[in-house]
Amino acid sequence: MDVKKYVVKQISVFSENRPGRLAAIAHALGEEKVNILAFSIAEASGFGVVRALVDHPEKAHKKLTSLGFNVAFTEVIAVHMKDIPGGLYEVAKILGDAKINIEYSYAYSGKDGAVLILRVDHVEEAIEKISKSGATLIESSVFH
Numbered sequence: 001m002d003v004k005k006y007v008v009k010q011i012s013v014f015s016e017n018r019p020g021r022l023a024a025i026a027h028a029l030g031e032e033k034v035n036i037l038a039f040s041i042a043e044a045s046g047f048g049v050v051r052a053l054v055d056h057p058e059k060a061h062k063k064l065t066s067l068g069f070n071v072a073f074t075e076v077i078a079v080h081m082k083d084i085p086g087g088l089y090e091v092a093k094i095l096g097d098a099k100i101n102i103e104y105s106y107a108y109s110g111k112d113g114a115v116l117i118l119r120v121d122h123v124e125e126a127i128e129k130i131s132k133s134g135a136t137l138i139e140s141s142v143f144h
Contacts, residue, residue, distance in 0.1 A: 003127040007075045008140045009057045010117070014070040017048040025050055028067055034060045037143055038117060040106035051106070053078075053117065053143050076119050078138040079130055081107065083114040091116055091135060098129045 015021045022041070029036060039052035054060045057073065064071045081087045088107075095102060101121040108115055115138065120126045130137055 001128065001131060003124045005139050005141070006077055006127045006131075006137045007123060008053060008078055008117075008138075008143050010074045010076045010119075011052050011054060011057050011060050011064075012072045012074050013050040013052070013064055014072075015048050015050065017043050017046050021048065022050065024067070025064065025069070028063050029054065029060055032056070032059050032063045034063070038106065038108045038115070040104075042104070051104075055144060057144060074119060075123050076117050077123060077127055077130070078143070079116045079118065080136040080138060081114040081116045083109050087114060088116065091118075091130070094129055094133045094135065095120060095126055098125065100126045100129065 013025055015025070026036070035055045037053040037055060039050060042049045042051070051074070052060075053076075061071050061073070079091050081091055092102065095118075103119045103121060105116055105118045107117065118126070127137060
């Protein structure tokens, strides 16, 4: 199994937590025709981290760093999750049973079902365990 095809490149943008910062990020990406497919925002001590899946991560990185944002790439995985009660439990149990830590996650739901984005401490092992369990991983090519 080629686990690398399931590793998704997420951008993380570090910014002051103040009005207008998310708008500035979204505007910059819009100018570059970069589509935001999913995102989350975390906050700590006056700073925020916008984590996003975008269709052109390199282009997004270049634009945002040129504007003075601190941007990093993170490897995440995306898993189709049943959009029913217990759907999250099924995926979380696979990883928990394998002693793989979920550092953070976010999800989105749409007409084709729910997708769980996961940052884990052992990416390749997580991909193998999820795949062997019968759950469906989403290839990175879907996002980029």
